[in-house]
Amino acid sequence: MMNWQTLSNPFSKFSEKQLFLFGLLFFSINSLVCFYTSTKMDSIFHFSPQNNLSLSGAFIFVSVSHASAILFLFLLALLVNKKTRFIDILNTVLLSQAPNFMVLLSIKYSGLETLANNINTTDGSPPSLDLNAIAIIPFVVGICLMLALIVYGFVLIYNGFKTATNLKKGYQIALFIISLFLFITFHQVYIQYLNL
Amino acid sequence: MKLPIVCPSCENSLRVSQMKCDQCQTDVNGNYELPLYLKLNRDDQDFILEFFLSSGSIKEMAKQAGNSYPTMRNKMDDLIEKIKNLKS
Numbered sequence: 097m098m099n100w101q102t103l104s105n106p107f108s109k110f111s112e113k114q115l116f117l118f119g120l121l122f123f124s125i126n127s128l129v130c131f132y133t134s135t136k137m138d139s140i141f142h143f144s145p146q147n148n149l150s151l152s153g154a155f156i157f158v159s160v161s162h163a164s165a166i167l168f169l170f171l172l173a174l175l176v177n178k179k180t181r182f183i184d185i186l187n188t189v190l191l192s193q194a195p196n197f198m199v200l201l202s203i204k205y206s207g208l209e210t211l212a213n214n215i216n217t218t219d220g221s222p223p224s225l226d227l228n229a230i231a232i233i234p235f236v237v238g239i240c241l242m243l244a245l246i247v248y249g250f251v252l253i254y255n256g257f258k259t260a261t262n263l264k265k266g267y268q269i270a271l272f273i274i275s276l277f278l279f280i281t282f283h284q285v286y287i288q289y290l291n292l
Numbered sequence: 293m294k295l296p297i298v299c300p301s302c303e304n305s306l307r308v309s310q311m312k313c314d315q316c317q318t319d320v321n322g323n324y325e326l327p328l329y330l331k332l333n334r335d336d337q338d339f340i341l342e343f344f345l346s347s348g349s350i351k352e353m354a355k356q357a358g359n360s361y362p363t364m365r366n367k368m369d370d371l372i373e374k375i376k377n378l379k380s
Contacts, residue, residue, distance in 0.1 A: 108363045111355075179369070184362050262366040 104248075105255040106191065112183045119190025122197070123162065129197035130154040133204050139283035140165040140193055141249055143200065156292050161283065165189045168279050169257065176268050177261040188256025195245040195252075202245070206238020297331055305331060331378055336371055343368070 102109050106118075130137055131154035136146040139161050146153075166189045173180040257263060257272060299306055308324040329337060346352040354364040 108360055109358070110360060112361065115360075179365065181362070259360070259362050259366070262362075262369055 104251050105259065106252075107184070107188065107256045107259040112181075112187060115187040115191060116183065119187050119194070122194035123158065123190055126193060126197045127151075127155045127158045129200050130158055133200045135200055137161045137196070138287045139280045140189065140253075141196070141246065141280055142284055143196070144284075153292070157287070160287060160290065160292060162189055162193065164283055164286075165279070168275075172272065172275055173257065173261045176263055176272075180261050184256070184260035188253060188260055192249050192253035192256060195249045199242050199245045202238045202241045206234045206241075294334065295330065297326060297333070328375065328378060332371075332374070336374065339367065339371060 106115065126137070128151075129135075130143070131149060131151045134146055134149050135143045136149055136154065136157040138144050138157065149157075166186055169189060170180070170182055170185045173185050253276070254272070261268075263269060263272065297306055298304065306326065308326060309321060311320045312318070313320075329340070332340070342353055342356070343350070346356065350364045350368060351361055354361045357364065
């Protein structure tokens with residue numbers, strides 16, 4: 097029976113094989129949706145628009161972002177608990193990125209993408225946004241859905257890491273949160289220099 | 293009946309002061325410490341028993357309890373820590 101506890105922390109319930117298979121499935125979906133929406137994944141939880149992105153290009157960006165995060169979090173996990181298994185961190189990263197494809201689709205179909213393009217293409221002059229009460233509903237729904245999915249992704253990565261490492265102490269939790277945000281920021285810059 | 297291990301009034305660990313032979317009704321009085329295993333709460337005692345009955349396999353225990361391996365291993369690590377604290 098699926099309940100909120102299982103949804104927020106599937107790592108406490110399901111075997112590593114089941115989690116890995118689901119993780120791989122979402123990894124493939126994310127790569128395809130990145131290609132479809134012409135968006136490159138430049139870090140976990142972070143995407144940027146990229147024109148003419150090929151399917152292999154989308155796959156490479158998703159792979160590099162996942163691989164770096166897995167390596168980084170595994171090293172961090174070993175600092176917290178030497179008994180941490182690699183597969184648990186691998187599954188944590190794979191599943192925490194699962195909601196991303198829905199974020200990308202909600203950006204595309206709620207009209208947020210068009211709105212962002214309209215704002216970006218104006219040259220210095222204030223953008224002329226034709227918004228009325230009805231037109232704004234998809235934006236609001238899209239933004240709410242997007243925020244909920246992003247928060248859910250962070251809940252998954254925190255719970256996965258917590259389960260994999262038996263994270264408990266306050267300073268360890270703070271170290272994890274700060275390191276994660278620093279890593280996400282660093283990776284967005286670092287990936288530009290890889291010439292992928 | 294569950295064996296109480298902490299004082300209901302001040303929550304300190306209880307000690308054994310009396311034992312009785314069911315056969316001849318002999319009473320033994322003294323001031324004995326509870327064995328380490330009995331100082332653990334019921335859930336922890338059950339966990340150790342399950343671990344023993346599954347031939348020391350955390351993986352097997354996890355499967356039986358419907359939990360993941362790391363969840364069970366974390367439980368085990370917490371219990372080891374608890375026992376270390378009780379021993380010191």
